Amino acid sequence: MDILQFFLQIILLALGFVLLIKGADRFVDGSSSVAARFGIPQLVIGLTIVAMGTSAPEAAVSITAAFSGNADITVGNIVGSNILNILIILGLSSVIVPIAVARSTVKYEMPFMILVTALLLLLGLDGTLGFADGIIMIAFFAAYLTYLFLMAKRDKAVQHEEESAKQISLPKAVVFVIIGLAMIILGSSVTVNAASSIAEMLGMNERFIGLTVVALGTSLPELFTSVSAARKGNADIAIGNIVGSNIFNILFICGISALIIPVPFAQNFVFDMIVAIAAAILLTICCIIGKHQLKRWAGVLMLVLYAVYFAAII
Numbered sequence: 001m002d003i004l005q006f007f008l009q010i011i012l013l014a015l016g017f018v019l020l021i022k023g024a025d026r027f028v029d030g031s032s033s034v035a036a037r038f039g040i041p042q043l044v045i046g047l048t049i050v051a052m053g054t055s056a057p058e059a060a061v062s063i064t065a066a067f068s069g070n071a072d073i074t075v076g077n078i079v080g081s082n083i084l085n086i087l088i089i090l091g092l093s094s095v096i097v098p099i100a101v102a103r104s105t106v107k108y109e110m111p112f113m114i115l116v117t118a119l120l121l122l123l124g125l126d127g128t129l130g131f132a133d134g135i136i137m138i139a140f141f142a143a144y145l146t147y148l149f150l151m152a153k154r155d156k157a158v159q160h161e162e163e164s165a166k167q168i169s170l171p172k173a174v175v176f177v178i179i180g181l182a183m184i185i186l187g188s189s190v191t192v193n194a195a196s197s198i199a200e201m202l203g204m205n206e207r208f209i210g211l212t213v214v215a216l217g218t219s220l221p222e223l224f225t226s227v228s229a230a231r232k233g234n235a236d237i238a239i240g241n242i243v244g245s246n247i248f249n250i251l252f253i254c255g256i257s258a259l260i261i262p263v264p265f266a267q268n269f270v271f272d273m274i275v276a277i278a279a280a281i282l283l284t285i286c287c288i289i290g291k292h293q294l295k296r297w298a299g300v301l302m303l304v305l306y307a308v309y310f311a312a313i314i
Contacts, residue, residue, distance in 0.1 A: 016191030023183025024224035030176025046240020091302030124265030134258030141251035192217030
């Protein structure tokens with residue numbers, strides 16, 4: 001093993017984490033400020049801009065795979081990331097600091113996330129996500145965006161968002177969002193590549209690398225953004241980011257991929273889809289029991305359940 005190359009990859013790994021942490025801070029500050037200045041609820045920002053932005057790695061991997069003819073990795077990437085988003089990312093976030101959850105998220109967005117996850121399973125039971133399935137998912141995505149637009153139009157009250165958002169100028173806030181997103185995506189790429197190289201140098205097999213480094217790597221933006229938002233008190237962004245990302249991953253990324261090329265849906269994905277649905281239901285139940293708060297015990301439970309799932313797929 002080349003010791004110099006090994007230490008270089010460790011330095012790159014550290015650099016990737018720095019980019020992710022700093023990028024997440026800038027992104028949350030910018031997006032929450034934009035939300036306050038335009039009178040848009042932070043929940044809507046979390047469910048749209050933040051969610052879609054932090055899903056960029058999943059989108060890049062899955063859509064590129066579809067274009068290159070390697071569409072069989074699309075479903076695994078999306079489902080694996082969605083399970084990680086709930087059990088690991090919200091689990092870690094709520095262990096660090098209990099997260100308040102908006103009533104509308106528990107009442108509308110979470111059930112919709114469960115619905116679209118079940119929809120993906122239903123559409124894939126025949127073994128393929130075809131063009132017609134892609135149309136159905138994109139139609140659901142359009143309906144989801146319409147709902148968010150109407151919610152933003154209805155709820156113009158800024159209330160606590162104005163207090164929690166840093167009072168920075170609009171141009172500066174937009175720059176923060178763009179730079180933060182760029183740092184998040186770049187940091188994710190650098191981290192995944194460096195971690196993969198380190199794993200290979202240590203003799204770990206490709207399957208293990210794919211199940212751990214790559215799956216977690218594409219979810220790192222959600223992790224750092226949600227933890228950062230939770231610690232800053234922007235709870236609606238923390239929860240909205242994950243719920244919105246999961247919906248976006250399924251409806252938009254799988255939908256677009258299926259429109260490009262038929263996406264194989266292997267039989268063993270059924271188990272993963274059931275776990276994804278169960279994780280979404282668990283999240284909803286934990287929020288209800290916690291009276292619209294994701295408490296530390298729920299986070300611990302989620303982390304333990306992910307360990308059980310990981311052991312099962314190994």
